[in-house]
Amino acid sequence: MSPVAVILDGYVDEPACLGVPPYVSPYIRTVAGVMISHGYTVQYLTIDQLRLDPLRTAELNRADLLVMIAGVTVPGKYLGGTPATLTEIQQIGLMVRGPKKLIGGPIGFGYAAGGGQKAIRQVISGYDALLNGEPAIALENYLGGNDPSGALDYTRTDPWSVAGSTIITQHPDYPYVMCELETARGCAHGATGGCSFCTEPFYGQPKYRSIAAVAAEVAALHAHGARHYRVGRQPDILAYGAGAGEYPAPRPDLLDKLFSSIRTAAPDLKTLHIDNTNPATLARHEDAGREALRAIIRHHTSGDVAAFGMETADPAVIAANNLKAQPDEVFRAIEIVNEVGGMRRDNVPELLPGLNFVCGLAGETGQTYDLNEQFLVRVRDAGLSVRRVNIRQVMPFEGTPVYTNNTLGKHEQRFKAFKEFVRNTIDLPMLQRVFPIGTVLRDVRVEVTGDLSFGRQLGSYPILVGLPLRLPRNTITDAVVVDWGMRSITALPVPVEINSLPASAIRWLPGVGKKKVAAVMAKRPFAGLEAYRKVAGNSAVDGLMKF
Ligand code: SF4
Known part of the structure; x- marks a missing residue:
């Protein structure tokens, strides 16, 4: 044995x-x-x-x-x-x-x-x-x-x-596993010490994995039933195979080959997403960056997120921590991703930026948080979409500069207020922009069951979907957006079984709410859409109902 x-x-x-x-x-x-x-x-x-x-x-x-x-x-x-x-x-x-x-x-x-x-x-x-x-x-x-x-x-x-x-x-x-795929290790920005808080420079200068090796691994995973992939094990997908220098220009030809090879190796894949994208790469190499994004979009699946490590909008903190991108560069990068990736396929944007903020870095003051808020308001008011804003406090590791030089504990109240500001002022309008009422999300997988079940699509930073129904874990359903929380959406399974859903679900339908739910329940079963509309009026969800 x-x-x-x-x-x-x-x-x-x-x-x-x-x-x-x-x-x-x-x-x-x-x-x-x-x-x-x-x-x-x-x-x-x-x-x-x-x-x-x-x-x-x-x-x-x-x-x-x-x-x-x-x-x-x-x-x-x-x-x-x-x-x-x-x-x-x-x-x-x-x-x-x-x-x-x-x-x-x-x-x-x-x-x-x-x-x-x-x-x-x-x-x-x-x-x-x-x-x-x-x-x-x-x-x-x-x-x-x-x-x-x-x-x-x-x-x-x-x-x-x-x-x-x-x-x-x-x-x-x-089979609902997301295979994190590695294409590179180490960071080019590490040549000047890297960002003060980051552990990636511990891996040294970038080493790139060959396209043939990535494709061979994907083919093997696919043969074992893997259908969901994220090309996420690298600090900057746009720098794949790029040359020397701290901010090398993207190689769209290599990215096209990498992603098309993954597609060929996994013909039945359902998800192909990305993760980290250095905004400085896009801002400094706009044309090559656009082409690189187009190459990814040609082969990926929609609903994808390019996560930008912005960390702060305060130039003083950027300087004190050797961060990679200035606020204007990040803003430009957000514009470029919106322009190239903002169109919808399968009801959701192809590719949107995500923004990561890190708090507690060296040089932070109360004004840092004002600048962060102003930056996000600028993005929102410019009509740009950001899929998510992630805010965290730094976890300093031995060997990184932030281990001995940070501002943890100094701005706790301001940190909390910043998070609150973003939840109320930025997250909600962004969700409304990205997932308007009536948007159908394909293949939401229920992960937590209860009277309010929670599920997500498989993907890079998938939106949390609250389903006001008891659904068994691992139920896969299309779901239509009926409301927004701060960082989640409320949705109902599609088709919307109007004659059998419980009142606790019916009340979420647009135009129904607490006021009309009793009337809708009393008139069931509805013979068809006209009968329903007489009670609840028209809404973006009507066409998805089953009678
Ligand atoms: S945060 Fe990104 S750019 Fe900065 S050191 Fe880490 S991997 Fe490199």
């Missing part, structure tokens, strides 16, 4: 890598590949599965090898899972007795319980070794009797990513 190895996924979230469900990080797949190449039967378990059923610790005890992957360097709020805490990681290390126990991933950079707190490098007790550097390479070295460490080398990891692609079939969300 072959030896058994277990991968315990504690989830990762880094500036350029997401591995919180439904996302599966590349680390999981390459580590699985190493295990398979050493003859192990590989099992996959998530920290959430273990929390739900602690008796599964017995499975870990029976294994010959346990590798835990964990670490969050850019903390967020997650619907699909909760990353492993340091206490859990250590408890697992102490409780599991049978196998050799290794731990890897960004946890090696340090740990903090949340944003606004310093991430301290930890001695993680209970494990035989910390996989230093690239987990798959460190594991390979460990299994070969060498030091459990090693830097990323695509010539070594590419075959493992193909061999390990089978692991996705064990994911609890399978």
